[in-house]
Amino acid sequence: MIYLDYNATTPLEESAVDAMVPYLKEHHGNPSSSHGYGVPLRAAVEQARAQVARLIGATPEEIVFTSGGSESNNYVLKGIFERRKERSCHIIVSAVEHPAILMPCAFLERNGCRITRIPVDGHGAVDPDAVRRAVTPETILVSIMHANNEVGTIQPIAEISRIARDAGVPFHTDAAQTIGKIEANVDTLGVDFLSLAGHKLYAPAGVGALYVRSGMELEPLIHGAGHEKGRRSGTEPVPSIVALGVAADAAARDLNNAKTRTLCAKLHTLLVDGLGDRVSLNGHPENRLPNTLNLGFKGLIGRNILASTPGVAASPGAACHGSRHEPSHVLAAMNVPRDIALGAIRFSLGRPTTAAEIESAAQQIIDTVGSM
Numbered sequence: 001m002i003y004l005d006y007n008a009t010t011p012l013e014e015s016a017v018d019a020m021v022p023y024l025k026e027h028h029g030n031p032s033s034s035h036g037y038g039v040p041l042r043a044a045v046e047q048a049r050a051q052v053a054r055l056i057g058a059t060p061e062e063i064v065f066t067s068g069g070s071e072s073n074n075y076v077l078k079g080i081f082e083r084r085k086e087r088s089c090h091i092i093v094s095a096v097e098h099p100a101i102l103m104p105c106a107f108l109e110r111n112g113c114r115i116t117r118i119p120v121d122g123h124g125a126v127d128p129d130a131v132r133r134a135v136t137p138e139t140i141l142v143s144i145m146h147a148n149n150e151v152g153t154i155q156p157i158a159e160i161s162r163i164a165r166d167a168g169v170p171f172h173t174d175a176a177q178t179i180g181k182i183e184a185n186v187d188t189l190g191v192d193f194l195s196l197a198g199h200k201l202y203a204p205a206g207v208g209a210l211y212v213r214s215g216m217e218l219e220p221l222i223h224g225a226g227h228e229k230g231r232r233s234g235t236e237p238v239p240s241i242v243a244l245g246v247a248a249d250a251a252a253r254d255l256n257n258a259k260t261r262t263l264c265a266k267l268h269t270l271l272v273d274g275l276g277d278r279v280s281l282n283g284h285p286e287n288r289l290p291n292t293l294n295l296g297f298k299g300l301i302g303r304n305i306l307a308s309t310p311g312v313a314a315s316p317g318a319a320c321h322g323s324r325h326e327p328s329h330v331l332a333a334m335n336v337p338r339d340i341a342l343g344a345i346r347f348s349l350g351r352p353t354t355a356a357e358i359e360s361a362a363q364q365i366i367d368t369v370g371s372m
Helices: 014-025 038-056 069-084 099-110 128-134 157-166 238-252 258-278 302-307 329-333 355-370
Strands: 063-066 090-094 114-118 139-143 171-174 193-197 208-212 279-282 292-297 318-321 324-327 344-348
Touching (some): 014 238, 038 063, 038 238, 063 069, 069 099, 069 139, 128 157, 139 157, 157 171, 258 279, 258 355, 292 302, 302 355, 324 329
Parallel strands (some): 139 171
Antiparallel strands (some): 193 208, 292 344, 318 324
């Protein structure tokens, strides 16, 4: 099976696996312990913190380890709400955010916070002026994802963050899909909070991080014995954190993505050459992640195409509710025609992807669609 679903999860970087092994087999202390078993584990956690910080241009003290992107996003949204709930609450997000943003927002909405969901254009991009118009004196946070997980469109984060900063509003970006694929420097982007997930970065699932700019305060999401300097309680999972640090170093060495970008373009060309106007691009034609290709196969159901092509692992762009299919919320927000949105498939490539795999996957999809 050819794996083209790297936006869903990545395999582990081999060097990250190697780095984990000693902490799985030999070192079994608690990093909060002051004796000889705990001290080297604390040093390993702090080294990983510095590695993650270096990847995004932060300082180690600004990195909080979490269980992943969903927790990081929940931490920001709920943490800032709890800190400021004595004021009227208003949060701005985009209509194409990941559910790890949209569902916490729905929760906060049920608890009295007003949520503005900014629409996007046909490419899935947010208009910064729409954010500017949405900001009010009650706004306590703007959260716009760095790049969309389904169509790959990269948002104008630096421009939007300037709008938020000028209004005195903290700004957060969910960068789970961009870390390791494109540059994501917290100062260049101008963000106050940034979420990342290990399993999108060739590190294990179950570990991630939240960048919190120095001076910003959040109410902890998880209370307990005060780990992570009181910001996230729970004994740190040292093997996973070590792996995340090593994966961050590997990502920093591979930010060019020239091979992945070329292979992604090749896949697009092969499918268009083989299927003509039966296939159309969803997302921005240029300003998108170098590894992400979302295509709509007109008049078909993406899930059915993939079910009939067992040699290719990719993600459909429509949800199945019993016998009824509905376009994803992202494609619906982009106003993609229904007969194209239902036939959407997201192909996402990774560092291990080869030209031979792309050629084979393209031919398999062409054969399947041609028989439908």
